[in-house]
Amino acid sequence: MRKLCFIVPYFGEMPNYFQLFLNSCASNENYNWLIFTDSTKKYSYPKNVKKIYMKFSTLKELIQSKFDFPIKLTSPKKLCDYKPAFGYIFEDYIKGYDYWGHCDLDTIMGKLDDFIPQLLKKKYDKIFTLGHFILYKNNLENNRRFMKRYRGVYLFKKSFTTDNITVFDENYQNDTNVNSIFIDDNAKVYQGEFSFNVKVIPTRFIRIVYNNRLKKPITCQIPKEVLIVHTSEGLFELYIENNKLKGKEFMYIHLQQRLMRVHMSSQQGVYTFSIIPNGFYKLNAIPQDIFEFKKVRKRTLNIHRIRLTFKWKLLKLKNLIKTNIRRI
Structure with missing residues (x-):
């Protein structure tokens, strides 16, 4: 089995079923997780999941040190756009791994060995296209591929210099994302899914x-x-x-x-x-x-439907109020 590590920065309160997420990771002994977090709550971490305590401000400093332009990262929510750069940002943490990946914590893992090894054998540069679970081949060229131009534009720089979420990490109703860069660069990409x-x-x-x-x-x-x-x-x-x-x-x-x-x-x-x-x-x-x-x-x-509808309407109202205040 090729060595594979997931990188998961998460700041703030963990999901209330985080221990179940950890338990599902424990069932996958051939895979490792690195969780960078400022959470001090006690959990039973399995041996293949390593918690690395880090403040959000420290992570922001680490990311900024990797780029020669001022980045925008005022909220942990914006980290989703930085996911394609994790192999570059955290390269000191993933030495020795054949592949690295990122996944969300609002997931429960099944048996990864029933799906992933068959894909690793085909030596894809990038596996999957949705941000809640993506794998990348771990080498210098592949970890920097996100920085290449796409249609004359450096998409990563455009994304990393705005507080708005640009969905750079996944192929979701847009073509200005990291997946487009990989395909345009003739990288080998698996675009199916098993989730x-x-x-x-x-x-x-x-x-x-x-x-x-x-x-x-x-x-x-x-x-x-x-x-x-x-x-x-x-x-x-x-x-x-x-x-x-x-x-x-x-x-x-x-x-x-x-x-x-x-x-x-x-x-x-x-x-x-x-x-x-x-x-x-x-x-x-x-x-x-x-x-x-x-x-x-x-x-x-x-x-669930009522709660989400109310949540979205309230968010829409807040944004409307902010917009009107700016106009005054």
Whole structure:
């Protein structure tokens, strides 16, 4: 197995299910994680996840030292645009690794060995295109490829000199991102995906897949009754089709903008649990038939859509007020 390390800078309070994220990492002993954070809360870190305490101001100084122009980085949220540069910024931390990557903390990892080794054998320079999970070949040229021109423009410099989020890290409804640079430079890029990427706004779990040709997310057709289960053997979607219980394995699940409750102990060593649209529940075993499936699949009050709608309207109002104040 080639050595692979994920770089994850995160500042502020960790997600309330962070220990479950760590537990899912522990199931993947062939992979390492470096988490740069200012969090002082106690967690049970597995041996393949290393916490590196760092203040946000210190990270900003480190990033600035790598560039000969003044960068804009006033908020940790802006770090998403810097993800393609992590191999360059943190190069002293990833020596000896064949690949490095970045992933988000609103994810739960499945069994990475069921998906990644087959891609590493093909020696891609870049694997995947969505910012919540991307891998890069770790060498001097590849780690600096993000700095190359695209259509006469240095996209990284344009992104790093504004406080606005430019979505430089992923191929999402734009072509002014790092993926475009790699393809334009004739790098070898894998643009498929193996994730259960949850659509943001619906309450129930609906998987979306990004279509790189159309440059937009495509909604997958899935049954209404879906249960996601995690074990030390992987992450699985369970569903009923033709009166039979069926399953499909995924590399990880991405729970973007989901308020998730942990209805179980999340201590180190807890690997088997179910994931429903607003929470995690302990499982003793994976359901083996429709009766067990329906017994495990809980229906709970979920105000996800209402909460998001209110949140977005409030944000829109705040931005409108700021704009009007500037005009006065």
